[in-house]
Amino acid sequence: xxxxxxxxxxxxxxxxxxxxxxxxxxxxxxxxxxxxxxxxxxxxxxxxxxxxxxxxxxxxxxxxxxxxxxxxxxxxxxxxxxxxxxxxxxxxxxxxxxxxxxxxxxxxxxxxxxxxxxxxxxxxxxxxxxxxxxxxxxxxxxxxxxxxxxxxxxxxxxxxxxxxxxxxxxxxxxxxxxxxxxxxxxxxxxxxxxxxxxxxxxxxxxxxxxxxxxxxxxxxxxxxxxxxxxxxxxxxxxxxxxxxxxxxxxxxxxxxxx
Numbered sequence: 001x002x003x004x005x006x007x008x009x010x011x012x013x014x015x016x017x018x019x020x021x022x023x024x025x026x027x028x029x030x031x032x033x034x035x036x037x038x039x040x041x042x043x044x045x046x047x048x049x050x051x052x053x054x055x056x057x058x059x060x061x062x063x064x065x066x067x068x069x070x071x072x073x074x075x076x077x078x079x080x081x082x083x084x085x086x087x088x089x090x091x092x093x094x095x096x097x098x099x100x101x102x103x104x105x106x107x108x109x110x111x112x113x114x115x116x117x118x119x120x121x122x123x124x125x126x127x128x129x130x131x132x133x134x135x136x137x138x139x140x141x142x143x144x145x146x147x148x149x150x151x152x153x154x155x156x157x158x159x160x161x162x163x164x165x166x167x168x169x170x171x172x173x174x175x176x177x178x179x180x181x182x183x184x185x186x187x188x189x190x191x192x193x194x195x196x197x198x199x200x201x202x203x204x205x206x207x208x209x210x211x212x213x214x215x216x217x218x219x220x221x222x223x224x225x226x227x228x229x230x231x232x233x234x235x236x237x238x239x240x241x242x243x244x245x246x247x248x249x250x251x252x253x254x255x256x257x258x
Contacts, residue, residue: 001076002070002071002074003076003077003104004071004077004078004098004103004104005024006085006094006108007078007081007085008082008083008086008108008111009021009033009039009080010082010110010111010116010195011111011112011115011117011194012082012116013039013116014039014041014044016195017045017110018108018111021108024108025046026046027076028046028050028076028078029051029075029076030051030075030077031051031052031078031080032053032054032058033053033079033080034055034080034082035057036056037221038081038082039082039196042080046078053066060093063094064094064097064098067079068098071103082113083111083112084110084111084112085109086107086109088138113164114134114136116194117189117194118225119194120191120194120201121189121191121203121225121230123229123230125160125227126160126229127232127235128235128237129235129236130227131158131160133160134161135162136162136164137149137151137161137162137163138164138166139151139166139172139173150176151163151177151180152177152179152180154180155176155179155180155181159227160229161224161225161227162225164223166224167190167192167213167218167220167221167223168220170210170224171210173224174188174210178206182226184205184206185205186205186227186228187203187204187205187226187227187228187230188204188209188226188230189203189204190202190212190213190218190224191222192221192222193222200216200218202216202218206226
């Protein structure tokens with residue numbers, strides 16, 4: 001089989017890579033991985049004679065050229081992304097190029113660092129009567145962000161927010177969140193390298209999180225999560241398991257069963 005398999009390798013813990021992703025990584029003849037973000041322990045799954053390329057030292061054209069050449073030589077290529085490649089993975093431009101070249105590809109999803117962070121925090125990101133929406137976003141940097149999607153504008157919804165690629169701009173991110181309307185005492189957490197052995201979790205409020213993050217020396221590879229779900233004062237129980245709630249698989253306590 002000669003094609004490119006895009007693999008979401010998960011947030012860092014090798015055991016959080018999917019079985020399907022591991023299976024194809026073990027078979028791959030050539031592996032291109034995001035070395036600046038990927039846990040190197042994941043590369044232990046590759047076969048001894050696999051060709052390995054760290055995309056951190058390569059530009060787009062070099063990456064694409066190697067993939068196309070390898071597939072046309074009959075090789076199976078694994079393009080390994082950290083987390084899930086559908087979020088800030090520069091994925092679409094690779095897919096479009098491969099399609100133009102007539103190169104086949106498949107995508108294997110991975111566990112996002114967002115979900116690993118939620119697990120580390122031991123929190124549910126959606127709670128009845130608190131928030132039923134999770135906004136995934138990032139601050140503007142070299143990659144621009146539409147004004148309608150600025151953190152300030154999105155913060156007006158006061159939902160659970162997950163801010164990727166923002167810890168190095170923690171001062172301005174918190175300022176925009178507050179300008180959007182979140183109160184100063186809103187709970188917030190910064191999770192560094194979720195699921196890695198080096199994982200660190202910094203908890204606080206909008207009022208004090210900047211100082212705590214700087215004191216911890218966290219400047220990269222961290223996710224910011226903000227919202228009342230992190231420390232809810234009260235929330236409603238789910239209707240799904242309410243004894244009086246009827247659905248297709250269960251009759252409620254008040255239902256008459258013939």
